[in-house]
Amino acid sequence: MSKTKPKNSANSGLRPTSRALPIALLRTREHIMEPIRPMLAEIGLTEQKWRVLRILTEIGPLEQTAIARHACLLLPSLTRILSRMEADGLIRRAQDPDDKRRSIVQISKQGSALIEAHQPFSNQVYRDLEKKYGREKLDLLLDMLEEIQEIKF
Amino acid sequence: MSKTKPKNSANSGLRPTSRALPIALLRTREHIMEPIRPMLAEIGLTEQKWRVLRILTEIGPLEQTAIARHACLLLPSLTRILSRMEADGLIRRAQDPDDKRRSIVQISKQGSALIEAHQPFSNQVYRDLEKKYGREKLDLLLDMLEEIQEIKF
DNA sequence: GTAATTTACTTAACATCGCAAGTAATAAGG
DNA sequence: CCTTATTACTTGCGATGTTAAGTAAATTAC
Secondary structure (H helix, E strand, C coil): CCCCCCCCCCCCCCCCHHHCHHHHHHHHHHHHHCCCHHHHHHCCCCHHHHHHHHHHHHHCCEEHHHHHHHHCCCHHHHHHHHHHHHHCCCEEEEECCCCCCCEEEEECHHHHHHHHHHHHHHHHHHHHHHHHHCHHHHHHHHHHHHHHHCCCC | CCCCCCCCCCCCCCCCHHHCHHHHHHHHHHHHHCCHHHHHHHCCCCHHHHHHHHHHHHHCCEEHHHHHHHHCCCHHHHHHHHHHHHHCCCEEEEECCCCCCCEEEEECHHHHHHHHHHHHHHHHHHHHHHHHHCHHHHHHHHHHHHHHHCCCC
16 A cells, blocks of 8 residues: 555645646636636726726725725726726716815716626526526525635635 | 615615625735744745745646646746745756747755755644634635635636 | 647836825824 | 824825737638
């Protein structure tokens, strides 16, 4: 008998990447996004701008720090993304009168129209996923992902 | 009775972002990576370089297209990343004699050493996650993520 | 066997990422 | 008050993301 189970030639005792959560999450996300990206490109949105618009639609006018947190963007990135989106008329920025450091960001009519235009496609993707993966399993997965996000490390 | 359930003031019939799989996967990944990034920075690796080294360790010498696929990187990014990693002595590139278009990439001793140095920390993170989330649930989650990646869209 | 196509990258250009440093406004401490 | 944090961004820089175009080698089609 050998001392331990013989490892893959090149592998030195690491978990396979398919079982490494950060990589598994990334690969899954890329797989899901593959059919979505062309649609976003069609309406001229990057993933990041799409997330910003979704957040603003969901929560309403918001300061940048909060947008960054919800959309998983860093403030420096958001600064540049928003100035472009403002120039393109997708959002508006207004200085907070009570705290002149803050600016409150709000989606524009044009931004809302983009999200609305994208919605049928988005719903279709979701139904397709439900159909191929299972509604209950998908719900369970989303629950599990939410639970992980609440863990304190 | 109102006709349909009254929506959130700003929301126009979209799934909440917490239940949108691409966003949920991204947020979960960011949450998991938060404690890992400082460690990678300490040994001078970006996430991308870390993934490349993990893939090369797991599979062995590989052509760039395959690395890109496994590590979720685009070829143009990989080109730059690899030339930097080669300059830093983490990998080696050799032209495939049977097909001079291809180059076969291989991890160096120094690259392997980095992965080994990172391994105790990586295992610690994984044990911590198992402890706080549950080993069986984590295994189930990884199974579910793998299953989604096999869906054809 | 040669032209057309495909494959495996590479280069270029511009947007975003991620860290660090800078700026202006507010809050806290003495 | 007035100095010293702290907060909410903004700017700068090098690395990466993303699309398009370019190059060289292999494959396919005639």
